[in-house]
Amino acid sequence: MMNTELVFVDSLAAAGNDYDALVVVASDLGNLPAEIADTVAAAQRVNAKVASSTQVLLCDKAPGQRLILAPTGPVNRDFDDVRRFYDAARSAALAAVDAGARKPLLWVPAAPQAQTQADDFAHAVEAVWFGFAQGIWQPLEAREHFGDEIEGIQQVGLIRSAALSAETSAEWLQAVEAGRRVARDLCGTEPERMAPLRFAEYCQKAFANSPVKVTVIDDKPQLEHEYPLLAAVGRASFGTHQRPCVIRLEYTPEGAVEQTLMLVGKGITYDTGGADLKTGGHMAGMSRDKGGAAGVAGFVKAVAGIRPQGVKVVAELAVVRNNIGALAFVSDEIIVGRSGVRVRIGNTDAEGRLVMADCLAKLVIEAAGETKPSVYTVATLTGHAALAKGPYTALVPNKAARQGGFVDALLNAGELWSDPAELSPSRREDFDFVRGRTKADDLLSSNNGPSATTRRGHQFPMAFLHEVAGLDKHDASSSQPIPYVHIDIAGSGVEGGDWQHGKPTATPVLAFAGAFLRK
Structure with missing residues (x-):
């Protein structure tokens, strides 16, 4: 690699x-x-x-x-x-x-x-x-x-x-760059070469003979049972070579675990928009909508090379293509997520939060049994983040992440290691925005307009993910708070904002390496 x-x-x-x-x-x-x-x-x-x-x-x-x-x-x-x-x-x-x-x-x-x-x-x-x-x-x-x-x-x-x-050391620098190389490869490759199962194959090769365990879940009944929201997004892709999968990466250090990083990456290998089809030329470049999963895989690759003591890393990559067809999911559907939360679909083009939701819910349950856990979602999620933050990553943390210093660690490391980010606090309006409107549903996935023209368009998706994953039971005031940071790289994922031709930046590999892989 x-x-x-x-x-x-x-x-x-x-x-x-x-x-x-x-x-x-x-x-x-x-x-x-x-x-x-x-x-x-x-x-x-x-x-x-x-x-x-x-x-x-x-x-x-x-x-x-x-x-x-x-x-x-x-x-x-x-x-x-x-x-x-x-x-x-x-x-x-x-x-x-x-x-x-x-x-x-x-x-x-x-x-x-x-x-x-x-x-x-x-x-x-x-x-x-x-x-x-x-x-x-x-x-x-x-x-x-x-x-x-x-x-x-x-x-x-x-x-x-x-x-x-x-x-x-030269070894540390080269290990981190090997991770960034994996992130660029996975993000920057066209949709057939990096279809979901080929994405998984690349990961298996990247982590061969390393301390990282790779598990690929692509069985349709298992995905429908354990990742129902993800399965809905990929419903029209089952039965094709573009069928979805979840890739789990696990690194456990030798000796005692001092902290556990748990990450979810959005891996939409091509974002058509689904039934809410992208039109007007806006589909070009959507093969890079897998930049979040790419960045997470890249960070784990850096971990594999550095083999840090005391740091355990668990990641799930939600790798899906939202094909268009007779079986495609549509707005107004109500889908019960892994957590039991009933989600009404507001717009099928807001698919990224859906594919990450069940992975996040799973990791939140696991986090309760881990040492000093913190949880992250990484995604090229909204046009609003690119509009609001320009070429910078947007960090949307919960209170536990702010109080625990996790968001500051990422902000500071990003500044020092050429991978800058900006803070976007979540607010009560974000949680009000995603609250269910009827007795038939618990949460609304999104409104039916573009995020770039929606107020707080990159902040309210964090509220959706927070609630759909059960993080409301782990607030800062709870007996077991779980720090959570949602990371939107829609503005920082490629150079110059050119999603069709620009080089992937491999964000947030450098920020995570600087924050968590230094002595």
């Missing part, structure tokens, strides 16, 4: 002849090391863009005589963050591949010196690695057609610096 090897190098001199390009990511071109300062100064005299955009320069002191200069721009303004380094490295990766480099050496000679691990740029050097890896990734279909060599880069060296966190 991970083809590019990462190696730490002590210095430029220690690199010898092992590399064929030097990639310098710098925030201050006026304070560059002597080895390259003259080359950069000469280039600036004839090219004003050297200080503001990625350039490939001829440099006798650089490996392979290739100097790839990637300026970050200013990093001292209130709105600057570590993504300046991530983005510069991503641009440099594209330039390195185009220049024919195969073994580039990354150097951050002037990273801001962090005073504490909470400083904004404490992980700038690590961000350069992750940004560079993001840049070289090519879609799974392309690699299967042309071969893995299409990505070009075989090995990356990273020069150690005082700014590199002492607890960061």
